[in-house]
Amino acid sequence: MGNNVPRGDFEWVYTDQPHSSRRKEILAKHPEIKSLMGPDPNLKWIVTAMVLTQIVACYLVKDLPWKWLIFWSYAFGGCINHSLTLAIHDISHNVAFGNKDAKWNRFFGIFANLPIGAPYSVGFKKYHIDHHRYLGGDGLDVDIPTDLEVRLFCTPFRKVIWLFLQPLLYVLRPLCVNPKPISQMEIVNTAIQLAFDLLIFWLCGLKSVVYLVAGSILCMGLHPISGHFIAEHYMYLKGYETYSYYGPLNWITFNVGYHMEHHDFPSIPGSRLPEVRKIAPEFYDNLPQHSSWIRVLWDFVFCDSIGPFSRIKRECKLVKSD
Template identity: 60%
Template structure:
């Protein structure tokens, strides 16, 4: 299946990503999978109930002691908020209302964004589509860490910091890697979110506002569900760039753990991905897979051979191969261990 190797640079390859070819093979063998390519209206009610649950929690935490505000923001709020972000992932693929109602999906994404406190829904869709079209391509896929992130966060302590504050790096990364013009929907998303945050502050108070923002930061940082950020594409085994997780946390994450299946068929909603695996089992059962996102986080932080460099990376087509990073970058990591 491959072996782990010391990382001082990304794993540069000149091959195409594997998902398009596997999709063609699977559809040729199992054309019935096309019947799974349809909207999932149940997402409308599921995501709406999660937003409502957070609104209720704003009311419940407003008079708690600060320590309990932070405890509940991690135990409950972070879990709901992370689930909401994965609901927005489903929305970015137009699953709630279907592709023929793209604007409806955008409005719904702005609504789903409210309990997070930070406007990300519209921008996320804009960049997430590049992640699917250009997996691992430098300058296009903002899921790839910047050179600075990979170079600096190379020790156990620094990786822990990087994982904990990963939401901030994800928010800033597009500005460095692939900045795009701001759209009118992003402006609407931002204005709506600011107004909502102000309402939360004036209706419920500062504790509810802190609860909301802390839940977003904690939920996307060092939290069990957030293990999928590392599990999805960080290369634990050489030669494998996408991994699936088939454990119980998929229940809270719209089956995002079925990540090989998702990248093979990004037009199939999460609820149908287990059926994809069942139909084409011989393609997926042989691929490396996880049964614990918590272990993924632990291994990533503690294993010296793993770092933000542990990603497959491709050059944009038409560009010549760039020189590798100097050996001094790797030495920097060793000097601080």
């Protein structure tokens, strides 16, 4: 991985991220992969069906006892909401309508955001660009835990708390690490989201709003699907900063498990990422990979050698956007 010099608890490297160079190597050998790039025409229909399912669910749960409301929030609604956040991840790369219709992607992301209960889509896009451009970049990639998180969440019990707090940390961390001005589209995202939440409250009552918000919090925290948050970039093997997972949970997460492939080719929709591995298996089959997100969470909590500090960091020069 280059000349690694320990600084603090993180693994500091002084080399560029590997994805750009591997992308060039793969395209030189397999130029047909370029045909996989571009919008996925099915994505908008799948996301629309998921949003409508949650709206129907709001009506069905409005009179449930609280204990069953929380159960279905965790077991059903939250799974859909977590899946929608991963649809928003895909949409942030303009794969719903293509790069030529970037504005439509932003508004569709806001639509996909509705059942999540809190405005998320536009702000995520703003920071996710940096995650790809400056992977592991100190002060730029807000996916990296802060030094405070590393110090606080260092025992098995505290790491469980850290996993539970993931939704809150993903909101607060950017404000501390790399604050950016609020954009007009973020205000639009917030206004539309609040209007939707109030509409659900008016039509179905408080329990339906709790169903949506509690599902988002619970299933983006301590939940098997949330294993992908840790599996993607936490250093389970020294020197490797991105990992793929090829198991069945990809079926409900827009193939986010194909994360090595995604960082190599972010303009390829999640639905086509398995094709990347099929076309170029020699570049992926021998790389470290995860077989279970549940096992990822278990090891994260109970292995002393793994924790919020298990990330590769690098100094990156800020590139001005056009």
